[in-house]
Amino acid sequence: MSGPMRAYLMTRGTMRKHDYAFLGEAPAEPWWDALTPWVLLESEEVIVHRNEAGGANLLISGIPSRRTDVLGTRIRHTVVVEDAHREHGLALWMVRCGLDDGERTRLGDALDGAFPGDLVDALMTGAHDDVEHRLLATLRQAAEGSEEDKAGKDIPGSWAGSVHDATASEAFMARARRLLAEEQTGYAFTTHALLTADGARRAASSLSGEVAALLHEGELEVVEQLGKARVPAPRRDSIAQAGTKRRVLSALGALAVALAVALGAWWLIRHL
Amino acid sequence: MTLSFKASMVGPSRVGKTTLLTAVLAETESMLAGSGISLVLDETTEVRVRQNRKELRRAIESREFDAASLRGSQGKALYQVSLQAFGDSRPGIPFSILDYPGGWLDPAKRAQVPQAKESWAECERHITESLMLLVPVDAAVLMEAVTPAQRRAVADLLGLEDVEASARKWARARNRPEHRDEPAVLLLAPLKCEKYFDDNGGKGREAGRLRQLVREKYKTIVGAVQEEAKDRSVRVVYSPIDTYGCVDLMEAEWVEVDDDGDRTLDFRGHYRFREIPPEVRPKAAATVMRELCRCVVSGQDAAEQRRADAARGVYELALGRKLETKGFWGALDYYLFGEALANRSTRLSSQQIMADAARHQEELTAVLKRMAQRPADERVEEW
Ligand SMILES: Nc1nc2c(ncn2[C@@H]2O[C@H](COP(=O)(O)OP(=O)(O)OP(=O)(O)O)[C@@H](O)[C@H]2O)c(=O)[nH]1
Ligand SMILES: [Mg+2]
Numbered sequence: 001m002s003g004p005m006r007a008y009l010m011t012r013g014t015m016r017k018h019d020y021a022f023l024g025e026a027p028a029e030p031w032w033d034a035l036t037p038w039v040l041l042e043s044e045e046v047i048v049h050r051n052e053a054g055g056a057n058l059l060i061s062g063i064p065s066r067r068t069d070v071l072g073t074r075i076r077h078t079v080v081v082e083d084a085h086r087e088h089g090l091a092l093w094m095v096r097c098g099l100d101d102g103e104r105t106r107l108g109d110a111l112d113g114a115f116p117g118d119l120v121d122a123l124m125t126g127a128h129d130d131v132e133h134r135l136l137a138t139l140r141q142a143a144e145g146s147e148e149d150k151a152g153k154d155i156p157g158s159w160a161g162s163v164h165d166a167t168a169s170e171a172f173m174a175r176a177r178r179l180l181a182e183e184q185t186g187y188a189f190t191t192h193a194l195l196t197a198d199g200a201r202r203a204a205s206s207l208s209g210e211v212a213a214l215l216h217e218g219e220l221e222v223v224e225q226l227g228k229a230r231v232p233a234p235r236r237d238s239i240a241q242a243g244t245k246r247r248v249l250s251a252l253g254a255l256a257v258a259l260a261v262a263l264g265a266w267w268l269i270r271h272l
Numbered sequence: 273m274t275l276s277f278k279a280s281m282v283g284p285s286r287v288g289k290t291t292l293l294t295a296v297l298a299e300t301e302s303m304l305a306g307s308g309i310s311l312v313l314d315e316t317t318e319v320r321v322r323q324n325r326k327e328l329r330r331a332i333e334s335r336e337f338d339a340a341s342l343r344g345s346q347g348k349a350l351y352q353v354s355l356q357a358f359g360d361s362r363p364g365i366p367f368s369i370l371d372y373p374g375g376w377l378d379p380a381k382r383a384q385v386p387q388a389k390e391s392w393a394e395c396e397r398h399i400t401e402s403l404m405l406l407v408p409v410d411a412a413v414l415m416e417a418v419t420p421a422q423r424r425a426v427a428d429l430l431g432l433e434d435v436e437a438s439a440r441k442w443a444r445a446r447n448r449p450e451h452r453d454e455p456a457v458l459l460l461a462p463l464k465c466e467k468y469f470d471d472n473g474g475k476g477r478e479a480g481r482l483r484q485l486v487r488e489k490y491k492t493i494v495g496a497v498q499e500e501a502k503d504r505s506v507r508v509v510y511s512p513i514d515t516y517g518c519v520d521l522m523e524a525e526w527v528e529v530d531d532d533g534d535r536t537l538d539f540r541g542h543y544r545f546r547e548i549p550p551e552v553r554p555k556a557a558a559t560v561m562r563e564l565c566r567c568v569v570s571g572q573d574a575a576e577q578r579r580a581d582a583a584r585g586v587y588e589l590a591l592g593r594k595l596e597t598k599g600f601w602g603a604l605d606y607y608l609f610g611e612a613l614a615n616r617s618t619r620l621s622s623q624q625i626m627a628d629a630a631r632h633q634e635e636l637t638a639v640l641k642r643m644a645q646r647p648a649d650e651r652v653e654e655w
Contacts, residue, residue, distance in 0.1 A: 195318070
């Protein structure tokens with residue numbers, strides 16, 4: 001089950017051999033692996049995931065650094081947060097960083113401040129430092145005073161929309177919020193790697209749980225349902241609705257059990 | 273893994289793998305112009321290539337050449353392309369070329385990247401199944417090292433040790449009985465070498481010295497490949513490639529860096545456009561596709577021989593066929609001896625379609641042969 005929030009930082013150093021890697025400790029499991037064929041982690045992506053068993057995890061890639069490698073190429077950061085639901089506000093801000101260039105740059109600057117080139121290079125050659133502590137402190141500080149986004153409306157089921165479509169972007173934030181609030185399992189992710197609803201469908205069918213995909217490229221004009229099996233939920237207030245649905249389901253369950261018991265008793269009476 | 277003709281690159285971080293691959297695909301497209309056959313990219317490949325091109329274009333759009341425009345790779349990427357007749361949905365001839373972050377060649381680096389663990393196993397599988405092993409070489413690092421300290425840094429900067437380890441594994445797999453009759457080509461491709469040639473808009477006269485240095489530095493690797501592939505032959509091709517072709521190295525900067533307590537050197541090149549506005553003029557990048565097509569064509573000839581002895585497969589198997597992994601020979605059978613088409617035709621069962629399919633097959637084979645038989649670039653040598 002889930003513990004306290006954990007954070008990990010991936011970036012590269014100056015020397016050519018200091019290629020992209022986690023500084024200090026790396027996540028135990030690459031939980032985002034199922035998504036790697038469907039996103040471009042070299043670009044600006046955000047992934048939120050929650051499975052049945054654990055908490056909510058989060059990944060943001062393509063966070064710009066002002067550092068450059070020896071060739072002069074701009075370096076990027078990727079931040080992975082596990083059990084992100086422990087700090088809901090912080091996690092939501094990070095999702096926003098994944099969608100908003102300005103916020104992402106702010107996050108990049110904060111990371112550069114906490115992890116200057118010399119430190120990164122030293123960590124890459126084996127120096128020790130409490131990377132996670134430093135990272136968490138940086139994230140918390142950077143998130144402070146960030147505006148709470150307006151609560152948009154999620155779109156039920158699995159869907160894909162364009163990042164340029166306000167409805168889809170708002171729904172994406174709402175979906176992320178629900179994944180973080182443990183009201184839903186599945187993935188919400190942005191992608192530079194898919195161009196079409198069909199591409200998103202292929203991605204969705206390879207992933208477990210419901211999927212909300214926000215496409216950066218391609219010409220998706222409206223939000224498209226991805227046709228994954230789901231319980232239809234045509235209600236307005238998604239949070240209340242989840243609760244109601246649970247209650248309805250458990251009532252139905254109880255009814256079924258009662259019916260089975262009654263049938264069993266009747267059969268016994270008839271046959272004994 | 274789907275049936276396809278495979279190639280892999282082995283080279284350290286920042287050597288130019290992704291740039292090379294992008295240039296190879298562009299060159300293949302222009303090679304096919306007017307042939308009625310086009311290069312079709314799968315969706316993720318298309319997006320990647322588009323993104324790479326955008327970044328490379330950015331490199332030449334600024335007033336000063338940005339030698340560092342392309343972002344370093346962060347994960348495994350399979351570039352899946354196929355040669356296909358225009359507007360035809362029937363199976364073409366599929367190739368898949370593997371790209372990954374160069375740092376993954378180093379086992380110590382992989383340990384710091386959790387997703388590398390599984391992905392690297394897949395990369396290695398792809399490498400061992402590859403007909404071609406493409407070794408990009410940073411020509412500037414090799415050529416601009418003059419002081420003893422600079423020369424000492426070269427082997428490390430070129431990642432020679434890790435490249436050798438992978439090349440050995442590839443050759444060992446090529447030598448296994450099941451792959452022994454398949455074609456195999458080791459392609460050494462110096463990149464960032466515009467300055468040393470005078471055949472593509474430059475004034476360099478150092479082609480000989482570059483060849484000599486590559487021979488020297490990669491001797492052990494070529495030797496290791498030949499040693500591992502002792503029961504077969506491996507074609508070794510030397511092909512210096514211009515991916516940009518419109519720049520010249522102006523200044524070689526050796527930067528002092530601290531490597532775990534050791535002072536060592538790393539290299540940074542400063543480039544200048546040859547003309548304004550610059551025009552990208554790749555050179556010899558077509559060698560890669562030409563050699564790959566050569567592999568397929570020579571395999572086809574060998575298979576022709578084998579098939580003369582063996583009876584044809586049973587039709588009932590046809591439907592399940594596409595899902596079988598059957599390596600190089602399977603891919604040949606499937607895509608070039610009509611099974612892919614027979615497969616459809618048994619289902620659609622129409623004479624017209626059969627005849628049509630046969631013509632389509634011939635067209636593809638012809639284009640493959642044409643590409644394989646194109647004269648090699650004057651820079652290219654077989655070693
Ligand atoms: N002048 C010149 N520059 C090149 C050439 N090939 C690559 N470069 C530059 O070298 C830089 C690194 O190239 P990449 O293709 O990203 O290298 P890579 O091997 O894929 O690097 P990783 O993804 O980090 O493993 C790019 O910014 C290119 O602009 C070339 O032939 N000539
Ligand atoms: Mg790359």
